[in-house]
Amino acid sequence: MDLNLSDEQKLLRESVERFVAGSYDADHRRKMANDPLGYSPAVWKQFAELGWLALPIPEEFDGLGGGAVEIGILMEAFGRGLVSEPYVATVVLGAALIDRCGSAAQKQAILPKVADGSLKLAFAHSERAARFDLAKVAATANKTAQGWRLAGSKIAVLDGHAADEIIVSALIHDHHGPSGRIGLFLVRATAPGLSISDYQRLGGGRACNIELSGAELPEDALLGDGHDALPAIEWAVDRAMAALGAEAVGIMQTLLDTTLEYTKIRKQFGRPLSANQVIRHRLADMAMQVDESRSMALRAALKVESPPLDRARAASGAKAKIGKCARFVGEQSIQLHGGMGVTEELEVGAYFKRLVAFDTLFGGSAHHYARHAQLGRTSVPA
Known part of the structure; x- marks a missing residue:
């Protein structure tokens, strides 16, 4: 290839x-x-x-x-x-x-x-009790004579405060299909019954929590024909994890470059820090972790349109591995900068915060190691 x-x-x-x-x-x-x-x-x-x-x-x-x-x-x-x-x-x-x-x-x-x-759009799916399980949805959508009535709450909606339309997942209750299937609904940000409370995300950007208190929606608010949307949600989230993995690689590369340059100009006992063999080994370890993460992010991107099992394993493998590498690179960068690593002037802390936020989006490394292992057991014939 x-x-x-x-x-x-x-x-x-x-x-x-x-x-x-x-x-x-x-x-x-x-x-x-x-x-x-x-x-x-x-x-x-x-x-x-x-x-x-x-x-x-x-x-x-x-x-x-x-x-x-x-x-x-x-x-x-x-x-x-x-x-x-x-x-x-x-x-x-x-x-x-x-x-x-x-x-x-x-x-x-x-x-x-x-x-x-x-x-602008946003996707509201995460709920407090779900614990990163995409199949767990408590919000409901009941069929009415005029359309749909949505009720429930969503958390950690990326950039939901800036969206014109929010795509909300909910369990469909009607007479045209199995009860409890997940549907996706387009909700105007100004719709009655929808309340948004936004907050600043760690590392930049914003997110919000939303509450749906009997929000009335028209018939065509339901995306598509109402079939279970869980496979599409899993595909979209795996796709987003591949994209966020690539973003994390860019952050890690910046931290590596910044740290390498700092150790060349920062002197201790009359010698640059980079002249110390132990420092060189740590920089080499950082570079290796960045390259491994870049490979995993590319693999996840290449597998986005693969069969669901292959795609999910690639996405979870990338999320778990990149999350672990990102924490190592971020911590090493701060330590090698010493006290300067936590000052606003160098922005090393801002980049590290974004990596910490990445590790928790759509589940941390521990969650995706477990998901990857479970998917591996699924792929082995009985």
């Missing part, structure tokens, strides 16, 4: 790295950290103009028809700049679920607006 990037992919990487290097400096990141919106609408508009919002959307809906590898190229560069725009929520999760589950009319109404930047 040829794992080298194509000419188009190389151009994409060069363009996004150049954009991030020129637009995301320390001052911009501090400004976004204190901004109640958490991201820049002007930068989001530039994302649309550059075609990044349209990248994975099918061509018939004004997209570019890209795949998970192209998303990974973007996300790795985003990690280098600690980008806080709602790309994962809108494009990687939201648009993917619309494309996978929506009707032709719903796709035509939504996907072109995502591509041009005029519509």
